[in-house]
Amino acid sequence: MIKQTEVDGVPTLVAPMSGPLRAGLVFRVGVADEPLSRAGITHLLEHLALFRHGLADHEANAATGLITTQFFTQGAESEVITYLRSVCQSLGDLPLDRLETEKSILRTERAGRGDRLVDAMGLWRYGSRGHGIAGYPELGLPRLTAEDLGSWAATWFTRDNAVLWIASEGVPAGLSLPLPQGERRPLPPITSALPATPAYFASEDGQVMFDAVVRRSTAASLYGAVLERELFRALRQEDGNSYRAGASYHPRGDQFATLVAVADSLPEKQDAVLGGFVDVLAKLKVGRIEQSDVDSARDKALTALTDPDVDAMRLPGMAVNLLTGYPSQSTEQLRAELRAVSAQDVHAVAVEAMSTGLLLVPAGHAADWAGFVPAPTRSDTAVGGTVHPGLREDGTGIAVTAEGITMTTPSGPLTVLFAACSVMLTWPDGARRLIGHDAITVHVEPTLHTVPPQELALIDAGVDPEVVVPMPARDPEDIPAFVPRAPRPASSGTSRWSAMTVIYALIATASLVFGLVLLVKLIGQAASSVSEWRAVVVLWIAGAYCAVQFVKRYRRSG
Amino acid sequence: MSSRPAPGPPNFDRLAAFPELAALRDAVSARDWTSVELFFAGLPDAAAVSYVVGYASDLPGSEQCYDRAPDSSLSSLLRAARYVALAWEVRSGARAEYVSEDQFRGMHDWLRRAEPILIDLTAREPDNAPAWSVRLTTALGLQLGQHEARRRYDRLARHAPHHFQAQSRLLQQFCPKWGGTWDRAFGFARECAANAPAGSTSPTLIPEVHLEQYIDLDTARERADYLRRPEVRAEVLDAARRSVLHPDFGRGYGWVGAASTFALVLGITGSEEAAARCFDMLGDLANEHPWHYFEDAAAKYRKVRASVQGRPQS
Numbered sequence: 001m002i003k004q005t006e007v008d009g010v011p012t013l014v015a016p017m018s019g020p021l022r023a024g025l026v027f028r029v030g031v032a033d034e035p036l037s038r039a040g041i042t043h044l045l046e047h048l049a050l051f052r053h054g055l056a057d058h059e060a061n062a063a064t065g066l067i068t069t070q071f072f073t074q075g076a077e078s079e080v081i082t083y084l085r086s087v088c089q090s091l092g093d094l095p096l097d098r099l100e101t102e103k104s105i106l107r108t109e110r111a112g113r114g115d116r117l118v119d120a121m122g123l124w125r126y127g128s129r130g131h132g133i134a135g136y137p138e139l140g141l142p143r144l145t146a147e148d149l150g151s152w153a154a155t156w157f158t159r160d161n162a163v164l165w166i167a168s169e170g171v172p173a174g175l176s177l178p179l180p181q182g183e184r185r186p187l188p189p190i191t192s193a194l195p196a197t198p199a200y201f202a203s204e205d206g207q208v209m210f211d212a213v214v215r216r217s218t219a220a221s222l223y224g225a226v227l228e229r230e231l232f233r234a235l236r237q238e239d240g241n242s243y244r245a246g247a248s249y250h251p252r253g254d255q256f257a258t259l260v261a262v263a264d265s266l267p268e269k270q271d272a273v274l275g276g277f278v279d280v281l282a283k284l285k286v287g288r289i290e291q292s293d294v295d296s297a298r299d300k301a302l303t304a305l306t307d308p309d310v311d312a313m314r315l316p317g318m319a320v321n322l323l324t325g326y327p328s329q330s331t332e333q334l335r336a337e338l339r340a341v342s343a344q345d346v347h348a349v350a351v352e353a354m355s356t357g358l359l360l361v362p363a364g365h366a367a368d369w370a371g372f373v374p375a376p377t378r379s380d381t382a383v384g385g386t387v388h389p390g391l392r393e394d395g396t397g398i399a400v401t402a403e404g405i406t407m408t409t410p411s412g413p414l415t416v417l418f419a420a421c422s423v424m425l426t427w428p429d430g431a432r433r434l435i436g437h438d439a440i441t442v443h444v445e446p447t448l449h450t451v452p453p454q455e456l457a458l459i460d461a462g463v464d465p466e467v468v469v470p471m472p473a474r475d476p477e478d479i480p481a482f483v484p485r486a487p488r489p490a491s492s493g494t495s496r497w498s499a500m501t502v503i504y505a506l507i508a509t510a511s512l513v514f515g516l517v518l519l520v521k522l523i524g525q526a527a528s529s530v531s532e533w534r535a536v537v538v539l540w541i542a543g544a545y546c547a548v549q550f551v552k553r554y555r556r557s558g
Numbered sequence: 559m560s561s562r563p564a565p566g567p568p569n570f571d572r573l574a575a576f577p578e579l580a581a582l583r584d585a586v587s588a589r590d591w592t593s594v595e596l597f598f599a600g601l602p603d604a605a606a607v608s609y610v611v612g613y614a615s616d617l618p619g620s621e622q623c624y625d626r627a628p629d630s631s632l633s634s635l636l637r638a639a640r641y642v643a644l645a646w647e648v649r650s651g652a653r654a655e656y657v658s659e660d661q662f663r664g665m666h667d668w669l670r671r672a673e674p675i676l677i678d679l680t681a682r683e684p685d686n687a688p689a690w691s692v693r694l695t696t697a698l699g700l701q702l703g704q705h706e707a708r709r710r711y712d713r714l715a716r717h718a719p720h721h722f723q724a725q726s727r728l729l730q731q732f733c734p735k736w737g738g739t740w741d742r743a744f745g746f747a748r749e750c751a752a753n754a755p756a757g758s759t760s761p762t763l764i765p766e767v768h769l770e771q772y773i774d775l776d777t778a779r780e781r782a783d784y785l786r787r788p789e790v791r792a793e794v795l796d797a798a799r800r801s802v803l804h805p806d807f808g809r810g811y812g813w814v815g816a817a818s819t820f821a822l823v824l825g826i827t828g829s830e831e832a833a834a835r836c837f838d839m840l841g842d843l844a845n846e847h848p849w850h851y852f853e854d855a856a857a858k859y860r861k862v863r864a865s866v867q868g869r870p871q872s
Contacts, residue, residue: 094583158717239709271703369666369700371674 009159017167017312020075027154028323030067036422037467040138077172127193138178158182165315198357199375200367209360218337219345224249225297241269268364270296284350289343379450400455418462511543568844568859603689609811615639641672670740690714691724757806759816764797765823816844825862833866
């Protein structure tokens with residue numbers, strides 16, 4: 001039995017559970033709420049809020065998700081009380097002296113985690129806003145200030161935007177959550193970078209992954225389980241081309257859920273894994289749902305609901321429901337729904353999943369043959385303006401107008417309109433990277449593209465300063481260098497008089513002649529300064545050097 | 559032997575070998591879908607359906623019939639097969655280096671129309687071997703890969719383990735011209751031939767793969783040497799004995815193709831007597847494949863036939 005009460009104005013869900021006291025303080029804020037130019041702010045704040053608590057003997061942790069951030073703990077009553085109070089107090093009084101240190105810890109954490117494929121799917125589906133943010137590194141870190149963190153905490157980490165859950169008989173006496181007043185925040189808007197679905201894109205990763213957005217339902221969660229069984233059977237047991245093949249179901253917070261299915265592949269069998277994957281999706285889409293799969297998925301879910309601690313185990317999910325305004329079902333309702341799901345219901349989800357699907361295929365493969373459209377990797381339009389060709393002569397060029405920037409490429413334009421720019425990273429060496437709402441990226445390297453200063457000024461004037469993130473200086477080795485093509489061997493040339501040879505000859509002649517003229521003049525003068533004599537010496541040294549260079553080159557080219 | 563009638567020119571018309579197909583042709587051109595369905599309903603097995611689908615998809619303008627037919631497994635299959643035939647018409651039969659970019663694009667457009675129909679069809683009916691067989695052709699044309707082709711064949715073979723048309727298509731895929739290797743091509747041909755029941759058409763893969771290897775050789779001298787190899791001759795002859803020359807060899811659709819391939823390859827590898835028996839079996843009948851590999855198919859047919867029958871070329 002789950003009871004709802006309140007602690008210091010924070011709605012609180014309580015259900016009994018054996019073992020130590022467990023509690024979670026959940027806020028309705030996550031990565032999907034961050035602008036890309038502040039990406040990482042919630043995670044940074046979460047780290048700072050935990051810092052004062054230090055190393056605890058009991059279990060205490062926190063996690064920043066897409067739409068929620070949760071502080072979790074388990075231990076003795078007093079430990080739980082201390083932990084939660086410390087977190088709330090820290091949120092109101094952040095240890096800002098830790099700011100830079102925690103930033104660098106986050107950078108390390110990110111590097112260790114690597115780019116998760118499932119996050120990349122969000123980037124392709126949603127672009128560089130909302131649920132797409134998780135696909136990017138925490139780009140906002142370099143520019144995040146104490147003020148940013150303070151106002152982020154005041155907006156999102158309030159008692160009206162939080163829910164507490166406690167797995168225990170009741171609320172421990174003395175528990176307090178000193179949080180400021182605020183308001184319940186709405187879910188982030190759903191953005192889109194996919195003009196049409198089902199769509200596909202290719203990645204070097206080598207796996208096949210499918211994600212789909214379907215209406216949230218018990219049938220949809222069973223579809224995930226059925227899909228997993230089908231993939232495992234077809235790709236691993238029958239074809240033997242995959243080791244790992246599975247699927248999972250994730251509510252998105254609103255009326256929809258994301259289904260994610262993935263299969264790995266032996267490197268040489270990627271084509272067959274893709275083909276087998278497409279056929280499994282098709283099998284379910286046309287309605288060949290194995291009743292035995294539905295039954296066993298249902299049984300598994302029902303069995304999980306027989307756990308004596310089932311109510312307590314459901315608390316974190318119900319806390320999220322409460323925060324997002326999604327109605328929670330009682331465990332009995334869930335059982336009844338599970339029993340009522342038919343193969344036809346699962347089929348309806350399969351049809352819906354296919355219509356919204358996004359498929360990741362291994363590099364070098366496509367899925368257009370299977371009815372998936374390519375997800376855009378180029379823009380539909382280019383801004384006007386003059387195209388300045390790149391120095392590498394690789395067919396790329398840059399054009400800038402007051403509206404935006406386009407990099408032309410042989411396979412089409414990449415355009416970011418300033419009004420739809422999520423972030424512009426700038427480096428001290430002059431490089432700029434603009435990421436559009438649709439996740440199209442334009443990167444300008446001054447060493448590779450010569451853009452006139454007045455056009456660079458247009459970029460800086462056009463992009464909202466709020467989305468500009470100044471980056472630390474790069475290692476010179478990371479700055480791409482323009483290496484001109486190797487000069488042709490001079491001997492094969494038609495003339496010994498290459499440009500440099502001519503220049504050396506001219507400088508040598510001019511220096512020697514001027515030096516001589518000056519010398520004659522000085523000798524004829526009664527009084528002469530030291531600097532004038534010096535000039536003669538310098539001219540003659542320069543002339544001699546150029547003469548030597550000229551002779552060297554002239555001989556070599558002979 | 560003396561009773562053999564004077565040989566005439568080869569007849570490549572499938573209607574000459576299987577006159578009953580004329581009724582199907584007429585039904586298709588009259589867009590008489592009921593008759594088309596009835597015709598297919600009378601076919602004995604998947605191999606026969608595949609052969610007749612091949613015929614029906616080559617009929618010019620037949621898409622007008624299939625596109626308008628009510629939705630069914632058969633109409634889907636014929637529609638997709640027709641799109642595949644149109645794809646190959648755009649491509650032309652030439653080797654890849656002689657096909658223009660426009661042709662490839664046009665071909666892929668048709669194949670991309672065919673494939674989703676077939677994906678759904680095989681999803682609904684995983685035992686629809688003729689549909690899987692067409693999917694081997696789409697895999698070839700769309701260059702979906704060696705292992706994907708093999709996967710498709712394995713799905714088909716669960717239900718039709720000795721489906722010659724599909725085997726022959728996968729053999730093409732396994733040849734180096736389509737991204738395979740000779741090892742894989744020979745391996746597959748031998749695997750199918752070894753597992754085939756007595757008198758089946760599957761051992762025809764043996765002369766086919768030797769023919770592919772022979773054609774691929776660079777010089778006339780290499781080709782001549784290849785045909786003289788005793789192990790080549792022995793392997794082809796052995797395959798013939800288990801197929802066209804076996805008493806159980808039937809006269810189902812596809813027998814003309816098998817006999818044609820054996821007649822040619824037995825003939826050029828020096829098994830004259832066995833080749834002559836194939837030509838006797840054929841009368842004047844001929845299958846386009848493999849003779850279309852030669853510039854003048856009819857002339858090649860007559861030349862080989864004359865050489866094995868010991869008669870001057872007529």
